[in-house]
Amino acid sequence: xxxxxPNFKENATRALGDAALQxxxxxxxxxxxxxxxxxxxxxxxxxxxxxNARDIKNHTLAHLDLYLEEYxxxxxxxxxxxxxxxxxxxxxxxxxxxxxxxxxKTVTKGKSMITEEIELNDxxxxxxxxxxxxxxxxxxxxxxxxxxxxxxxxAVHLNKDQVEADFRRVHTHLPPERDLSQHEALLxxxxxxxxxxxxxxxxxxxxxxFLIAETGSxxxxxxxxxxxxxxxxxxxxxxxxxxxxxxxxxxxxAQILRVLARSATGQDMSVYTTFSTGPxxxxxxxxxxxxxxxxxxxxxTAMLGTEFQDMLRCIRxxxxxxxxxVYHAVGGHAYGAVYPGPMGAVLTPSLSGIEVGGHLPNASTxxxxxxxxxxxxxxxxxxxxxWREREFEKHLTPSAARYGLKFWAFFAKRPKLxxxxxxxxxxLLSVLGGTSRRxxxxxxxxxxxxxxxxxxxxxxTFLQAWAEKQAREGGR
Amino acid sequence: MTDxxxxxxxxxxxxxxxRPTVGFAAAKLIEDAGCRLEVxxxxxCCGQPAYNxxxxxxxxxxxxxxxxxxxxxxxxxxxxxSCAAMLKKHYPGLFKGDARWExxxxxxxxxxxELVSFLTDVMKVEKVESDFAGTVTYHDSCSGLRELGIxxxxxxxxxxxxxxxxxxxxxxxxxxxxxxxxCVKYPDISNAIVEKKKATIGETGADVLLAGDxxxxxxxxxxxxxxxxxxxxxHVAEVLAGMTDAPPIAGK
Amino acid sequence: xxxxxxxxxxxxxxxxVSGGDAQRRAAVVSRLAEAKSGLIPARGQLPREERIEVFxxxxxxxxxxxxxxxxxxxxxxxxxxxxxxxxxxxxxxMGEDPLLKDARFESEPMLTVISxxxxxxxxxxxxxxxxxxxxxxxxxxxxxxxxPVTINFLPEHHIVAVRxxxxxxxxxxxxxxxxxxxxxxxxxxxxNFVTGPSRSGDIEQKIIMGAHGPRALHIVIIG
Numbered sequence: 001x002x003x004x005x006p007n008f009k010e011n012a013t014r015a016l017g018d019a020a021l022q023x024x025x026x027x028x029x030x031x032x033x034x035x036x037x038x039x040x041x042x043x044x045x046x047x048x049x050x051x052n053a054r055d056i057k058n059h060t061l062a063h064l065d066l067y068l069e070e071y072x073x074x075x076x077x078x079x080x081x082x083x084x085x086x087x088x089x090x091x092x093x094x095x096x097x098x099x100x101x102x103x104x105k106t107v108t109k110g111k112s113m114i115t116e117e118i119e120l121n122d123x124x125x126x127x128x129x130x131x132x133x134x135x136x137x138x139x140x141x142x143x144x145x146x147x148x149x150x151x152x153x154x155a156v157h158l159n160k161d162q163v164e165a166d167f168r169r170v171h172t173h174l175p176p177e178r179d180l181s182q183h184e185a186l187l188x189x190x191x192x193x194x195x196x197x198x199x200x201x202x203x204x205x206x207x208x209x210f211l212i213a214e215t216g217s218x219x220x221x222x223x224x225x226x227x228x229x230x231x232x233x234x235x236x237x238x239x240x241x242x243x244x245x246x247x248x249x250x251x252x253x254a255q256i257l258r259v260l261a262r263s264a265t266g267q268d269m270s271v272y273t274t275f276s277t278g279p280x281x282x283x284x285x286x287x288x289x290x291x292x293x294x295x296x297x298x299x300x301t302a303m304l305g306t307e308f309q310d311m312l313r314c315i316r317x318x319x320x321x322x323x324x325x326v327y328h329a330v331g332g333h334a335y336g337a338v339y340p341g342p343m344g345a346v347l348t349p350s351l352s353g354i355e356v357g358g359h360l361p362n363a364s365t366x367x368x369x370x371x372x373x374x375x376x377x378x379x380x381x382x383x384x385x386x387w388r389e390r391e392f393e394k395h396l397t398p399s400a401a402r403y404g405l406k407f408w409a410f411f412a413k414r415p416k417l418x419x420x421x422x423x424x425x426x427x428l429l430s431v432l433g434g435t436s437r438r439x440x441x442x443x444x445x446x447x448x449x450x451x452x453x454x455x456x457x458x459x460x461t462f463l464q465a466w467a468e469k470q471a472r473e474g475g476r
Numbered sequence: 477m478t479d480x481x482x483x484x485x486x487x488x489x490x491x492x493x494x495r496p497t498v499g500f501a502a503a504k505l506i507e508d509a510g511c512r513l514e515v516x517x518x519x520x521c522c523g524q525p526a527y528n529x530x531x532x533x534x535x536x537x538x539x540x541x542x543x544x545x546x547x548x549x550x551x552x553x554x555x556x557x558s559c560a561a562m563l564k565k566h567y568p569g570l571f572k573g574d575a576r577w578e579x580x581x582x583x584x585x586x587x588x589x590e591l592v593s594f595l596t597d598v599m600k601v602e603k604v605e606s607d608f609a610g611t612v613t614y615h616d617s618c619s620g621l622r623e624l625g626i627x628x629x630x631x632x633x634x635x636x637x638x639x640x641x642x643x644x645x646x647x648x649x650x651x652x653x654x655x656x657x658x659c660v661k662y663p664d665i666s667n668a669i670v671e672k673k674k675a676t677i678g679e680t681g682a683d684v685l686l687a688g689d690x691x692x693x694x695x696x697x698x699x700x701x702x703x704x705x706x707x708x709x710x711h712v713a714e715v716l717a718g719m720t721d722a723p724p725i726a727g728k
Numbered sequence: 729x730x731x732x733x734x735x736x737x738x739x740x741x742x743x744x745v746s747g748g749d750a751q752r753r754a755a756v757v758s759r760l761a762e763a764k765s766g767l768i769p770a771r772g773q774l775p776r777e778e779r780i781e782v783f784x785x786x787x788x789x790x791x792x793x794x795x796x797x798x799x800x801x802x803x804x805x806x807x808x809x810x811x812x813x814x815x816x817x818x819x820x821x822m823g824e825d826p827l828l829k830d831a832r833f834e835s836e837p838m839l840t841v842i843s844x845x846x847x848x849x850x851x852x853x854x855x856x857x858x859x860x861x862x863x864x865x866x867x868x869x870x871x872x873x874x875x876p877v878t879i880n881f882l883p884e885h886h887i888v889a890v891r892x893x894x895x896x897x898x899x900x901x902x903x904x905x906x907x908x909x910x911x912x913x914x915x916x917x918x919x920n921f922v923t924g925p926s927r928s929g930d931i932e933q934k935i936i937m938g939a940h941g942p943r944a945l946h947i948v949i950i951g
Contacts (some may be wrong), residue, residue: 009662009664012662012665013664015833016664016665016668019891020603022680024932027932027933028933030933031929031933032933043769043771044769045767045769045770048785048906049766050766052766052767056766062743063752063755063756064741064743065736065740065743065745065747066747066752066753067754067756068735068736069569069736069741070756070760072732074913078915084730084731084732084734085730085731086731086735090731100690102918104572110823131584134940135930136928136930136939137928137930137933139684140581140930140931153923153929154930154931155930155931156930158931158932159932159933160931163931172843183931183932183934183936186931187928187931187936187938187939188705188938189936191939191940193940194744194940195848198848199848203661204686213760214763214913215913215914215915216915217915217919218703223880223926223927223928223929223941224926224927224928224939224941225926225939225940225941226939228877228880228881228941228942229822229881229940229941230918232877232878232881233878239942243735243739243753246761248756248759248760248762249759249763250763250903250906251763251766251900251903252763252766253765254477254765254766254898254899254900254903255766255767257601258900259771259901263782265929266710266864267538267790267923268786268789268790268864268923269861269864269866269921269923270920270923271790271923271924271925271926271927271941272920272921272923272926272941273917273920273921273923274868274919275918275919275921276917276918277777277915277916277917278917279869279917280871280917281679281872281873281916281917283872283873284872284873284876284917285823285844285845285876285878285906286811286845286846286871286875286878287871287877287917287918288876295735297735297738301738301739302738302742302845303742304739304742304743306742307744320750322761323652325651325653326662326665326669329665329668330665330668341791346535347771350835362658362661362662363658363659363661363665364658365618365651365654365655365656365666365669366528366618366619366624366656366658367618367622367650367651367653367655368618368619369618369622369650370651371636372622372623372812382699385527385528386529387530387578388528388529388530389530389531389532389876391530391532391793392529392532397530398893401657401661403527403903405525405526405531406534408525409531409534409537409538411520411521412489412520412521412523412534412538413534413537413541415517415518415519415520415545417542419517422492422493424712426493426494437723438698438701438726440702444675444896445660446663447659447660447661447663448659448660448663448698450663450664450667451663451664451666451667451670451698451699451702452667452695452699452701452702453671453697453698453702453726454694454698455694455697455698455725455726457493457494457495457703458494458495458496458497458722459496461492461493461496461498461769462487462491462493462495462496462498462500462515463487463492463499463515463517463519464493464498465496466497466500466502466503467517468494469608473800
């Protein structure tokens with residue numbers, strides 16, 4: 001995708017003025033939050049499971065090289081193939097090669113953020129292979145030529161009537177007078193159109209929620225069943241997954257599964273949790289003949305051992321964006337990158353560089369709601385602050401902000417000078433407030449006064465007034 | 477008087493500059509709770525603007541200054557969840573790798589409390605005296621709520637006032653859009669967030685909006701004033717101390 | 729240097745470790761060998777009948793329907809009843825699973841049974857779940873020569889038989905069962921954990937059943 005993160009401010013302003021988007025975004029605020037809370041409250045062990053989930057990933061990351069080796073052994077033993085890809089480009093080349101060897105004309109795809117990250121669809125199309133997104137949300141945005149605006153609800157930025165218009169535009173083989181006014185009708189139409197595509201596909205590509213070292217299995221967690229049809233009906237199943245998806249054992253996976261769906265959609269378990277191990281066995285009546293896993297690095301190994309390592313615990317549940325006031329205001333596309341919301345604000349600078357992704361860790365109020373709901377207890381605000389530090393060190397902070405900050409810090413570090421200065425400035429500001437006790441515009445404070453008044457200060461500073469009071473009362 | 481715990485009031489730069497009433501209210505509440513209060517004159521700012529802008533060097537310099545200014549008190553109390561969290565939760569991390577200062581910062585951190593939780597949790601204050609009467613709604617400021625667990629404490633003390641009725645707003649735990657420098661860096665997004673907050677405040681029909689952080693209060697008050705809202709805006713300490721003679725931050 | 733070696737090398741450099749560290753390797757080997765279970769929610773850990781009740785409660789919460797019959801011979805009758813009450817044709821797709829064979833579907837002469845993998849034209853499919861998980865109302869289905877995966881996803885109605893004795897408390901019990909059958913660290917090609925019928929909330933977050941998989945899931949508890 002075209003990364004537009006440097007234009008975040010403009011993107012955000014546009015999003016704020018987009019009435020259809022604002023209507024759609026209400027669904028995030030209303031739906032996800034209450035469901036997660038109800039599911040978490042219903043399980044007394046939920047908080048302890050979050051601790052365990054965090055510890056499992058920490059252990060795995062600390063031994064990642066060894067678990068990768070063990071995992072690879074098991075995949076090979078079950079008849080599958082493992083491909084290591086250092087970059088997005090390498091991953092695309094590996095996948096194209098697999099497709100070419102099978103003479104693939106079309107590939108079906110289960111929902112996968114990793115294939116968004118490596119921009120697989122465009123690449124396959126340029127190479128004469130048609131990718132068919134089968135997750136309903138992904139299918140809709142593919143029809144629109146868009147990218148996902150949410151990591152688990154890719155079309156959350158759209159309303160029903162927009163989807164109806166797209167279906168009418170694309171599904172021209174169906175009678176124009178058909179009724180698509182209900183959600184059910186739209187779903188049924190997508191189901192009907194996509195059903196045939198599964199059978200036609202030469203290759204089925206899915207992501208993975210987990211890779212299990214103990215068994216060499218890949219795991220997908222879905223509600224629609226599209227990922228299962230993709231990987232069962234295609235003659236060749238290709239799993240694209242980043243390195244940090246590894247967990248040691250099935251039992252470790254169980255711990256994390258218990259926090260995943262609850263944090264994402266408020267379900268105890270998603271409808272389908274599927275463990276795939278190798279290709280179909282000799283006597284199996286169905287399943288893929290080939291099984292490939294493409295393990296993607298794309299910057300992750302550089303996060304290990306740094307203050308951003310904790311980010312690699314992320315299981316892509318979307319809870320952070322579901323609870324983010326900034327996401328609620330501007331939606332996912334404004335972020336201008338593959339991963340939106342708080343997790344994207346940490347990950348995007350890691351993947352694309354702080355020079356490109358700099359706005360995102362700044363566009364947070366540090367309200368901490370993301371961290372408070374993260375099932376993996378990732379300290380998201382702390383890591384956004386680390387990015388701001390890197391930015392500051394590299395002198396990438398906008399100069400007005402930097403000088404303003406330095407000017408203020410110069411005084412704040414010199415209490416006597418500070419006292420002298422504020423005892424002059426604050427009474428002046430107070431006078432400026434007049435009888436209305438407010439200031440509607442102020443030089444250098446346009447960011448504040450654009451949308452709100454500046455409450456006028458009372459007059460003297462507290463320390464001034466306190467010292468005078470102490471003097472009056474003869475000190476106590 | 478030696479059995480009285482000594483408290484250093486960290487008044488916070490915003491209260492110092494914009495809302496001295498909050499400092500006096502805090503002082504009264506702390507003294508009424510049986511403490512000996514002092515206000516060190518060498519205090520300026522906790523350093524949070526620098527810290528959250530990635531300027532660790534200045535943040536650390538200000539942290540050293542604050543730790544030295546508040547040396548020797550039994551407690552350090554701030555009428556702000558956000559500044560208290562900075563002193564308590566973030567100072568030690570600024571000194572990682574400097575054993576002497578880190579130990580000092582940890583010892584300092586252990587003494588720091590946000591005002592209202594200090595009254596209820598440390599001084600075991602059950603009720604306060606105030607003539608204030610009216611319907612109030614309370615916004616949970618993010619840092620106080622999520623970093624320090626302040627939620628029940630202000631409600632408990634408010635409920636001890638016979639004249640006060642608490643009308644809870646929807647989503648009182650959702651950010652008001654202030655976010656320190658965020659609100660000037662991203663004014664349009666901040667505005668969208670505070671607009672929602674203003675609506676939920678309005679729905680309660682409360683006369684007065686209370687919170688424990690001047691930053692959030694100035695943000696919400698600024699929005700309410702700009703839109704001609706009538707809700708009064710005050711720091712919770714003003715109501716708890718019965719010091720509501722000063723004009724509100726916003727309102728009639 | 730291969731991509732594999734580069735990646736493993738970078739992991740080790742970033743972590744500041746070497747691949748040859750015996751202590752780290754021992755930690756990994758023992759973790760994989762012991763495969764200890766973590767915290768298991770109390771909610772499913774109950775005596776058999778209560779456990780089955782909890783299983784049914786969650787399965788129904790997620791949109792499944794439940795029937796219980798005394799023994800496997802009653803399954804065909806229940807299948808016929810289900811099809812009839814939903815106005816469906818008396819035809820099912822089914823694998824050669826031994827339990828389902830034991831049901832002797834010949835006892836329902838009006839019912840057509842087509843065996844093998846589904847081709848997408850079946851209205852109803854019948855499967856045998858090797859286990860179930862009470863804590864979340866989840867069925868556990870394993871692929872194999874007599875258990876096509878396609879039956880779990882292609883028919884509009886999925887009817888699943890599970891023995892009462894196979895309803896376990898937890899995900900961990902389900903994994904232990906699989907290990908007991910297939911061996912430590914071994915899995916069939918596909919294990920499906922199924923919790924309710926297929927659904928999507930992708931349009932305006934409104935949940936609609938039957939996205940790509942079955943619109944309806946009917947669970948028949950045997951025994």
